[in-house]
Amino acid sequence: MSEKSICVYCGSSVGNSTVYSEEASKLGSLFHKLGWKLIYGGGTTGLMGAIAQATMGPNFDGKVHGIIPDALVAKEREAGREDDVNVQEAIEQQINTTVENHKGSTPISTKFGDTTIVPDMHTRKRLMASESDAFVAMPGGYGTFEEIMECITWSQLGIHSKPVVLFNINGFYNSLLLFIRHSIDQGFISNANGDIVQVANTPEEVVEKIEKYVVPAGRFNLNWEDECDSDGH
Structure with a gap:
């Protein structure tokens, strides 16, 4: 099984059920086992933190690249610093952030992988897309919906041909x-383009859908040379 870089979009809070963070951690642990790289939004809170920590693994030797706009970086403290009295406790505090007590910004930490700070959301999304071999959406809010729908649209328009998978934890999607x-x-999406979106119910199915993805027929054959990187994606 070849090494891959997987872009995962997900919530910066944990949701109302522990199943979401549990499954996020399982997916991250599977990425760590496979040697796959996680590309994600750079946060250390909620499902973002859960999958990043799990992908890093217990010895912090995994492959994780977080990409985050400067405006979303919490400047007051860094979670899981080397000099924290209890690193794991600090990490778990960040992961267990709920939507009601989330302030919009997030600390960053080397314990969650490498982080690139960019100036704006457009740069973030473009960099995440260009570094990834596939796109996965776990449960999340407006940002997650917007990001995965853009990836679906880009596939329909022929900008990329990478797998797009909804990780349908607990029937969320x-x-x-x-x-x-x-x-x-109702005639607004073709049957063929409906196949752009693949659905997985377990971490193992996420990997399977990525590995066995077949680019659907019927997508628009447009010239996006200015939008593509050097390998045509």
């Missing part, structure tokens, strides 16, 4: 999948 089906039935 069932309503979205119904809406996509409704849009297909």
Whole structure:
């Protein structure tokens, strides 16, 4: 199985069920085992923190690259610093952030991998996309929805041909999948383009969907040379 860099979009809070962070950690642990690299939004809170920590592994030897705009970096402290009395406790505090007590910004830490700070959201998204071999969405909010829908649209337009997978933890994306089906039935998305979105219910299925992804027929054959990097993605 070849090494891959996987872009994961997900919430910066943990949600109302422990199953979300548990499955995020399982996926990260699987990436660590496979030697795959995680590309993500650079946060240390919520599901972002959970998958980043798990991908780094217990010995912090995993491959993780967080990409975050400067405005989202919490300047007051860094989570999991080398001189923290209890590094693991500090990490878990960050991961267990709920949506009600999340302030929008996040500390960053080497314990969650390497971090690149960029000036704006557009630079962040472009860099995340160019460094990745596939896109995965776990549960999240507006930002997660916007990011994965953009990747789906880019595939439809022929900007990239990389796998796009919804990690449907606990049926989180069932309503979205119904809406996509409704849009297909109403003639706004072709049946072929409906296959751009693959669905996985377990971490193992996420890996399987990425490995076995077949680029759907029927996508637009447009020339996006100015949008592509040197390898045509």
